[in-house]
Amino acid sequence: xxxxxxxxxxxxxxxxxxxxxxxxxxxxxxxxxxxxxxxxxxxxxxxxxxxxxxxxxxxxxxxxxxxxxxxxxxxxxxxxxxxxxxxxxxxxxxxxxxxxxxxxxxxxxxxxxxxxxxxxxxxxxxxxxx
Numbered sequence: 001x002x003x004x005x006x007x008x009x010x011x012x013x014x015x016x017x018x019x020x021x022x023x024x025x026x027x028x029x030x031x032x033x034x035x036x037x038x039x040x041x042x043x044x045x046x047x048x049x050x051x052x053x054x055x056x057x058x059x060x061x062x063x064x065x066x067x068x069x070x071x072x073x074x075x076x077x078x079x080x081x082x083x084x085x086x087x088x089x090x091x092x093x094x095x096x097x098x099x100x101x102x103x104x105x106x107x108x109x110x111x112x113x114x115x116x117x118x119x120x121x122x123x124x125x126x127x128x129x130x
């Protein structure tokens with residue numbers, strides 16, 4: 001697969017504090033669950049980081065098999081495995097944003113092609129700029 005990173009110049013020129021390894025679980029999930037199970041050509045992973053309205057927005061997007069098919073694969077091959085990594089990371093994001101009870105700072109979108117078939121996953125993560 002190909003990998004592309006796009007970082008807003010406003011972020012590279014500023015002094016922003018972001019917890020370490022914050023988007024790593026989302027990137028890892030895209031690779032391990034979305035891309036690695038696909039046999040399609042032209043697989044890609046894109047990570048965007050932008051500054052929008054005093055918030056840092058990350059987007060992790062892949063064109064892999066999608067969350068439903070990945071879940072089915074995991075159920076078949078790892079029926080007793082219970083992953084907690086994304087939940088722990090979402091909790092960290094909510095605490096960082098001073099909303100420990102949660103406030104929708106992580107949003108998943110299941111992507112589809114023109115025939116409404118799974119075509120990957122898009123994850124948007126919003127952080128308060130600090």
